[in-house]
Amino acid sequence: MHVRKAVSADAQELSSLLNEIILAGGTTALETPLSAAEFADWFIDGEFPLVCHVAEHDRMLVGFQSLSSYGDPPRGYADIATFARLTPKFPGVGRALFPATRAAAEELGLEFINATIRADNVSGLAYYAKMGFEPYDRLVQVPLLDGTPVDRIKRRFKVSVSPHT
Template sequence: MHIRRAVPADAEELCSLLNEIIRTGGTTALETPLLAAEFTNWFIDGEFTLVCHVAEHDGLLAGFQSLSLYGDPPKGFADIATFARTNPKIPGVGSALFPATRAAGEELGFEFINATIRADNVSGLAYYTRMGFEDYDRLVQVPLLDGTPVDRIKKRFKLGTSRHTSSE
């Protein structure tokens, strides 16, 4: 798997990948599909975007991971988002992306990377735990667009540590 920085030309394919995840539901707080221009602004070169990496596998963009300041995180924190293609499912995308994202967070001088995950996103919670993220807060009963309350688990990864030893 090849990891590189995302560029605006990746937006259409990555937006399609993300929109499929959004339409399936249950694993992202995002509930409304994005247009490619919105995707570019949110994840590649927008005001709050810090870095976005993509994983390429057999000619496909298999997934992406971004760091941003979206949502005004606490001082010293960058926020992470990770999305992997569901069709076809390609194992190991998140694990392949994290070292580049972690290095970028360290280079940018952040102390922590924050992940906010829906409590019903079992695979997302497991992924971030495998990467070495630890629970530190919980947002209780955040309503989805349809009004369904779902907790959000906040996990953080302390940069400058070497806890990531497992694979996806």
Template sequence: MHIRKAVSADAEELSGLLNEIIRAGGTTALETPLSPAEFADWFIDGEFALVCHVAEHDRSLVGFQSLSLYGDPPKGYADIATFARVNSKIRGIGSTLFPSTRVAADALGFEFINATIRADNVSGLAYYAKMGFETYDRLVQIPLLDGTPVDRIKKRFRIAAEHQTAHHA
């Protein structure tokens, strides 16, 4: 698996990957499929997009992870989104992407990476816990488009803590 920065030419394949996840339902707060142009704006080169990395395997994009300021996060925070192809047989896509995202967040001067995960997204909650994110808030009963209320769990990863550990090692 090869990790690289996303470019606008990736938007078509990545929007297809994301739209499969949206159509499957249950794991993302996104409920409306995105066109390639909307995808590029949200994740690659739009006003709120900071950086997006892709995971390539056998000349196919199998996942991506982005940092953005979408949703107006608190000062010092960047928001993370992680997606892997629905029927991928490849394990560890998110874990392989995270080091590049973490380095980018540090280089951009952020103190925290925020992840907001649906409470019913068991695999997403487990992934972010495994990456070292800690729960710090809960948004209660946020309705989906069909009106179903679902809590959102807010987790954060402290970038500075890693520096302190590295300097004392």
């Protein structure tokens, strides 16, 4: 698996990957599919994306991970989003992406990476725990588009800033 920075030309394939996850439901707070242009704006080259990395396997994009300043996070924080292809599945996508994201967070001088995960997203909660994210807050009963209330668990990762920054 090869990890690299995302480029605008990746938006079509990545929006398809994300839309499959959105339509499957149950793991992402995103509930409305995105066009390729919306995807590029949200995750690659819009106002809020800080960095986005993709994982490739045999020229297929199998996942992506982004850092964003959307929603005006506290100073020194950025939000992370991680998505891996549902079909076919490729184990280890998130683990492969995180070192590049962590290095980018250090370069950006971030103190924390924030992950806000649906409480019913068991695999997402397990992934961020394995990556060293610690729980620090909970948003209670956030309604989905259909009105179903689902808690959001907030976890953060302390970025170790190198001595020369």
